[in-house]
Amino acid sequence: MYLIKKNDVKKIAKALEEKYTLYGPYLDEAFGQCFFDKVSADNIDLNAPIPANPPKHVVFPHLETIMQYKYDKNAKKADIAMVFDDVPKALFGLRSCDLTGLQCIDRFFLGQEFVDEVYRHHRSRMFIVANTCVVPFKQCFCVCTDSGPAAQEGYDLNLTDLGDSYLLEVGSEKGKAFIESFNFPKATQEHVTQKQKLVEKSITMFEDIATESKAWVSRVMNRVTTGFIKEEVWEYIGNQCIECGACSYVCPTCTCFNINDANTIAGNTERLRTWDSCSYEGYSRMAGGHNPRKPIEDRRNKRFFCKLSYSQSKKYLRPGCVGCGRCAWVCPGDIGLPNVVTYIRREIHE
Amino acid sequence: MSEQKIVTVPEIATIEEIKDEIVDVKTFYLRFDNKEIDGNFTFKSGQFIMCTVFGAGEFAVSLPPSPENDRFHITVRRIGKVTNALHDLQVGDKVGIRGPFGNGFPFEEIKGKNVIYVAGGIGLIPLRSSIVHVLQHRNDFGRILLLYGSRSPQDLMYQYMLEQWQKIEGFETFITVDNGTPEWKGNVGIITTLFDKVEIPVENTVAFVCGPPVMFNAVIKELMQRGIKDDMIISTLERHMKCGVGKCQHCAIGRTLVCTDGPVYTYRQIKTLGEQI
Numbered sequence: 001m002y003l004i005k006k007n008d009v010k011k012i013a014k015a016l017e018e019k020y021t022l023y024g025p026y027l028d029e030a031f032g033q034c035f036f037d038k039v040s041a042d043n044i045d046l047n048a049p050i051p052a053n054p055p056k057h058v059v060f061p062h063l064e065t066i067m068q069y070k071y072d073k074n075a076k077k078a079d080i081a082m083v084f085d086d087v088p089k090a091l092f093g094l095r096s097c098d099l100t101g102l103q104c105i106d107r108f109f110l111g112q113e114f115v116d117e118v119y120r121h122h123r124s125r126m127f128i129v130a131n132t133c134v135v136p137f138k139q140c141f142c143v144c145t146d147s148g149p150a151a152q153e154g155y156d157l158n159l160t161d162l163g164d165s166y167l168l169e170v171g172s173e174k175g176k177a178f179i180e181s182f183n184f185p186k187a188t189q190e191h192v193t194q195k196q197k198l199v200e201k202s203i204t205m206f207e208d209i210a211t212e213s214k215a216w217v218s219r220v221m222n223r224v225t226t227g228f229i230k231e232e233v234w235e236y237i238g239n240q241c242i243e244c245g246a247c248s249y250v251c252p253t254c255t256c257f258n259i260n261d262a263n264t265i266a267g268n269t270e271r272l273r274t275w276d277s278c279s280y281e282g283y284s285r286m287a288g289g290h291n292p293r294k295p296i297e298d299r300r301n302k303r304f305f306c307k308l309s310y311s312q313s314k315k316y317l318r319p320g321c322v323g324c325g326r327c328a329w330v331c332p333g334d335i336g337l338p339n340v341v342t343y344i345r346r347e348i349h350e
Numbered sequence: 351m352s353e354q355k356i357v358t359v360p361e362i363a364t365i366e367e368i369k370d371e372i373v374d375v376k377t378f379y380l381r382f383d384n385k386e387i388d389g390n391f392t393f394k395s396g397q398f399i400m401c402t403v404f405g406a407g408e409f410a411v412s413l414p415p416s417p418e419n420d421r422f423h424i425t426v427r428r429i430g431k432v433t434n435a436l437h438d439l440q441v442g443d444k445v446g447i448r449g450p451f452g453n454g455f456p457f458e459e460i461k462g463k464n465v466i467y468v469a470g471g472i473g474l475i476p477l478r479s480s481i482v483h484v485l486q487h488r489n490d491f492g493r494i495l496l497l498y499g500s501r502s503p504q505d506l507m508y509q510y511m512l513e514q515w516q517k518i519e520g521f522e523t524f525i526t527v528d529n530g531t532p533e534w535k536g537n538v539g540i541i542t543t544l545f546d547k548v549e550i551p552v553e554n555t556v557a558f559v560c561g562p563p564v565m566f567n568a569v570i571k572e573l574m575q576r577g578i579k580d581d582m583i584i585s586t587l588e589r590h591m592k593c594g595v596g597k598c599q600h601c602a603i604g605r606t607l608v609c610t611d612g613p614v615y616t617y618r619q620i621k622t623l624g625e626q627i
Contacts, residue, residue: 261408283600287433293626
């Protein structure tokens, strides 16, 4: 554990930039929006608001070639090769919700019977610097989903803004080896206490969205799991949905994908993995036209089932929601997860 | 023989023979180019494979023959982009195969029972491997019945098999068509009309059902009314599958995935999944 000056943060980022492709939060002034993407050490803005997108796309790109083949029709010969991304990447300034989201995706792609090699290649050479949320944002409710405001595990380094300096915690051997050469001054117990106080204060600052929903997520999970939710509630939620898929795309834990073969001008074929969303009508439609999940409420409740049911949570070892609030932020129909929790709660009350 | 599972990179197979079945349905006989795999590729009846048509894409298809046969084949209807491309292929062309995936039919659990097959249209394709298996292990089962219906006599799948099956002693086959032709001498009417004409065993009986959703629902009703229990009704479901290994989630039904938990389900399971067939 070290106590570093504010300027030292950039030093760490610069050192990482030499070995890794650097990803971090930056403020896009033209957009007036914060994004999390490829960035230079100079542009990283740790005080920027929660990025519009989680870092999911770094390990699971929107569109990615997972296999390539060339088929020679005349010779009747096919050459097939998997495509892997071995580029080392550093995620800098990750908030705890997004770090938890990354862990969810890890458990999903790596922790089950089938290990996704394409994902593993992205993930295996990764360095993570987390950033404690000392001030939560208006949309956040990570206190309800046990994913913040401070990261517990899964990082190599963790930064906490103590006001005039940063507390730098080491979370892995890789982090330790990396930071040793900097000879930063060690932090004391006092600084740790200071961090704890800041986190406790942060928890009290959550808006109604979090404090009102707190403790209810588990009850709602119980309801969703046991199926005791009236059809009318799902229908109401379904009617609000316009099937834009935005919630899935900004969700740090949504991993549904489609696979498609695309021919290139060079005569190769690329097997592409693209993001998909269970809210799209075509998602479950079969070639013959039959769609077992035709009514929109069927599709809508599947997403919330994925986030809030115990059986799905087994894949992630926690709820499928990390409380970042992005779905509520982007949803044109007002059915982000906090509202859905509220609708289901309302039913429990009745 | 060791079980060989091809998970990510498709293995190349050659189309050795193509057989026209009915309009828009063909059977492709395949053999792996890799001799090691060719000899060791085994699967359980009821499982499925992912078939790549090079340049077009990949689709999921059930494996109709009994795996005890040497070469394997798939029967495919021309219905979408990839299956259209497959239908355009010739003998000698190559395809890619991944699999086998899924759980397969529970033959051990149903030993000693009467078996009824109820198939509609091309729903006979996924059930065929089960029928072949049961006929090969005839002594393990009681009565064996097949109730099969299609739209018209021209739409009957595997006509050469049906003719053979009708000659097998102890294999009771009943065929119906929705719309007959002057030459058609058999039953006319939807498949449920057969239920009143056939003496169907109820005790100690397992029913395999596969067909279009509308037929499925009607048949289930008939079977249940006759007293066949929901856990003795077995079906193999179809979904829009992409990865085959439980990741892409396209085949999610309730809390299960057709690619890893299915495609074979009992009706008792299907009822609890909370989705349409």
